[in-house]
Amino acid sequence: MLVPTDGSAPGLPTAAGSIFKIIRDQGPLFPADIVRRTGLAKSTVSVYIDRLAAAGLIREEPRPGGKRRMLKVAESAGYVMGVDLGQTHLNVGLCDLEGDVLDSIGADLDLLHETPEGVLARVVGAARALSSRNALALAALSGIGFCLPGPVDYARGLPVSPPVMPGWDRFPLASALHREFTCPVFIDNDVNVMALAERDKGAASQEQDFLFIKAGTGIGAGLVVDGRIYRGAKGAAGDIGHISAGLDDVLCHCGNRGCLEALAGGRALALRAGEAARSGASRFLAARLAEGLAGTPELLALGAAAGDEECLRIIIAAGKALGDTIAKLVNFFNPSLIVVGGGLANLGERYLASIRESIYRRSTPLATADLVIKRSALGPATGVIGSAILVLDEIFSHTNVGRLMRPPSA
Amino acid sequence: MLVPTDGSAPGLPTAAGSIFKIIRDQGPLFPADIVRRTGLAKSTVSVYIDRLAAAGLIREEPRPGGKRRMLKVAESAGYVMGVDLGQTHLNVGLCDLEGDVLDSIGADLDLLHETPEGVLARVVGAARALSSRNALALAALSGIGFCLPGPVDYARGLPVSPPVMPGWDRFPLASALHREFTCPVFIDNDVNVMALAERDKGAASQEQDFLFIKAGTGIGAGLVVDGRIYRGAKGAAGDIGHISAGLDDVLCHCGNRGCLEALAGGRALALRAGEAARSGASRFLAARLAEGLAGTPELLALGAAAGDEECLRIIIAAGKALGDTIAKLVNFFNPSLIVVGGGLANLGERYLASIRESIYRRSTPLATADLVIKRSALGPATGVIGSAILVLDEIFSHTNVGRLMRPPSA
Numbered sequence: 001m002l003v004p005t006d007g008s009a010p011g012l013p014t015a016a017g018s019i020f021k022i023i024r025d026q027g028p029l030f031p032a033d034i035v036r037r038t039g040l041a042k043s044t045v046s047v048y049i050d051r052l053a054a055a056g057l058i059r060e061e062p063r064p065g066g067k068r069r070m071l072k073v074a075e076s077a078g079y080v081m082g083v084d085l086g087q088t089h090l091n092v093g094l095c096d097l098e099g100d101v102l103d104s105i106g107a108d109l110d111l112l113h114e115t116p117e118g119v120l121a122r123v124v125g126a127a128r129a130l131s132s133r134n135a136l137a138l139a140a141l142s143g144i145g146f147c148l149p150g151p152v153d154y155a156r157g158l159p160v161s162p163p164v165m166p167g168w169d170r171f172p173l174a175s176a177l178h179r180e181f182t183c184p185v186f187i188d189n190d191v192n193v194m195a196l197a198e199r200d201k202g203a204a205s206q207e208q209d210f211l212f213i214k215a216g217t218g219i220g221a222g223l224v225v226d227g228r229i230y231r232g233a234k235g236a237a238g239d240i241g242h243i244s245a246g247l248d249d250v251l252c253h254c255g256n257r258g259c260l261e262a263l264a265g266g267r268a269l270a271l272r273a274g275e276a277a278r279s280g281a282s283r284f285l286a287a288r289l290a291e292g293l294a295g296t297p298e299l300l301a302l303g304a305a306a307g308d309e310e311c312l313r314i315i316i317a318a319g320k321a322l323g324d325t326i327a328k329l330v331n332f333f334n335p336s337l338i339v340v341g342g343g344l345a346n347l348g349e350r351y352l353a354s355i356r357e358s359i360y361r362r363s364t365p366l367a368t369a370d371l372v373i374k375r376s377a378l379g380p381a382t383g384v385i386g387s388a389i390l391v392l393d394e395i396f397s398h399t400n401v402g403r404l405m406r407p408p409s410a
Numbered sequence: 411m412l413v414p415t416d417g418s419a420p421g422l423p424t425a426a427g428s429i430f431k432i433i434r435d436q437g438p439l440f441p442a443d444i445v446r447r448t449g450l451a452k453s454t455v456s457v458y459i460d461r462l463a464a465a466g467l468i469r470e471e472p473r474p475g476g477k478r479r480m481l482k483v484a485e486s487a488g489y490v491m492g493v494d495l496g497q498t499h500l501n502v503g504l505c506d507l508e509g510d511v512l513d514s515i516g517a518d519l520d521l522l523h524e525t526p527e528g529v530l531a532r533v534v535g536a537a538r539a540l541s542s543r544n545a546l547a548l549a550a551l552s553g554i555g556f557c558l559p560g561p562v563d564y565a566r567g568l569p570v571s572p573p574v575m576p577g578w579d580r581f582p583l584a585s586a587l588h589r590e591f592t593c594p595v596f597i598d599n600d601v602n603v604m605a606l607a608e609r610d611k612g613a614a615s616q617e618q619d620f621l622f623i624k625a626g627t628g629i630g631a632g633l634v635v636d637g638r639i640y641r642g643a644k645g646a647a648g649d650i651g652h653i654s655a656g657l658d659d660v661l662c663h664c665g666n667r668g669c670l671e672a673l674a675g676g677r678a679l680a681l682r683a684g685e686a687a688r689s690g691a692s693r694f695l696a697a698r699l700a701e702g703l704a705g706t707p708e709l710l711a712l713g714a715a716a717g718d719e720e721c722l723r724i725i726i727a728a729g730k731a732l733g734d735t736i737a738k739l740v741n742f743f744n745p746s747l748i749v750v751g752g753g754l755a756n757l758g759e760r761y762l763a764s765i766r767e768s769i770y771r772r773s774t775p776l777a778t779a780d781l782v783i784k785r786s787a788l789g790p791a792t793g794v795i796g797s798a799i800l801v802l803d804e805i806f807s808h809t810n811v812g813r814l815m816r817p818p819s820a
Contacts, residue, residue, distance in 0.1 A: 015425065015450055040425055044454060151776050160776055209643065221742065225635055232744025233619065236777040243738045244772050246656060256772070328653045328735075329742055332631065334642025362654050362666070366561050366570060367646040 084383025323358025733768025
């Protein structure tokens, strides 16, 4: 919504965008490399390089003694804001044009009891504080990326019936932020931006096609196809938490029965931990309960690490339920890499092993021939970094770079 | 394998390719339209238009009284061969540069008892016959597309452990055909090329993102993302026939239990029809059995149309099993359109209704908000047309058009 269209064919790069993308993905590069990789005439490449440099988007890499110039992105030519809104946290980060966090402000909150207006005010406050303490003018902000834990209408920049965010349905988040800061604003689902962070800074290390699975309170997937997030028709792609996972006797908060999230999500694990504590099936959890500690996934992990068999059994069953569903997606999508992140990814190696085992058992041999299944290595800043990368991808996309270089009168 | 790489960044269009693609997808067009849509300089566009015309790839559309020239693909500038190898048929078709069949030769065969060499000899014979009776030199063939009913290593142009094609594993099909005809050869799975046919000539009518489901003896999916087939890491994407569909008491020919194909494929339906005939549960099928007719999906459709309740029950159950699995893929992939083709798509409206009902019942409301589920409207030439489109997509792709225009010395 906030990026005007100019009648370009969708997905069709302008020459400037092609050149900028090559420099961003593969730079530093010589102009001759760019001529070879684009197939554009040398004179054309030269013109666009000058225009990109004049717009402050690329710069020459200093080379001691070197005569020929190498080109790279001018990472300090601007900055972007990444906002990560979770069920229990709000993190706002100031990032450079390579998606690295320069400074950030975080706070706890309970999303069930926050209004959109209240959250918006906090985001604005944090952005102002970051701007002021880093002596950077808010007007120089190139864009804002914002992720939240629910479905998003990406094109219109608003949440759509997010189950854990009552009162946020179709709240015009992007336009509200745009009114405040005037720069382009992009809203996405948290799992999608986590996948972007994995692509550029994490376990996927520049893979252009992979599957990111977030296993936490909610369960979701981020599909990266040809280096970009695949969002599907309504922005709902990857919403795997409510896939029917077989057992129809478990009621899900969505109203359906046997959903993956109701079997293998964080709440399901907490429930099972609580039962094992009360029944005494787990000595470890019963002892913690006696100390006043409620059953949580973290306690399950501690119990399993301490050798408690019931804790281990619950963890392995959760991995199996998730793995059985991922196996179906592997047959369908045939990724070469799956990165598992989210809070439950910290349940330990046996959890990952159980996921892997189920996938290998129920996917076709061809689909798993070279499949790698990794745990995310990114920390709590993933949402902020991913949101920053989201906005960098967008404002420096093929079609938009051309626009950034044009004088307003064109 | 048969398209040499030139070090271009993957997916990055050359200017010539961009211009040709716009003309192919959106033509006829004025040069000014192309300038606007590519963002290239007018002089650059003009140079490439002249070069594309000189290479015989585009031509001016005659306009009565019109002064300005409109450009379109020169559909008679060459031709391609589409080959459709099925379990019981071989169709070879001569097609123009828009993928329309000019002439074709078809024959019955039993793939289980054919050697690759035998099939190859038949294909070569049919291609020679088509060439001779249409007075077209085989040397003028721009390319060959070939589809077969099994997994394919697309990059290397060979089948990989195809379950219904013993003796074909890693047979170098593309290079054998290339030796014979010298032109580029592309081998793909039949479901993928059927999806391409739906995109350009069928129910998907130029949709750039959709899901094609082939329900026949085998069950498979073709994923179209951004107008192109998504093949996955090993070319196995869409191989949904062996997704676990819940009931573990049904043994599949792959060795696993409860596979979708074993529950809802053509063989499963024939088995169920046979049982209903022998037990008398279906009066219609029992009467046909008395006439010496074995149970088939076609007989089930006839029985259901004649009001036989058991036939209808079997058909509805098959639709439900398929729909329950597609529902999971809809949550994951969120397509806006699903086209159902293959032999079972002719089971009737109640079959489609059963598929639809299961999808709507078990997918999230957002994922099905604007989802359209259609039956394929293409006939038995789908495989040939799709194979022709496959080769047209490849040889006239962004990167390859540029190469076609270059003199061999460049």
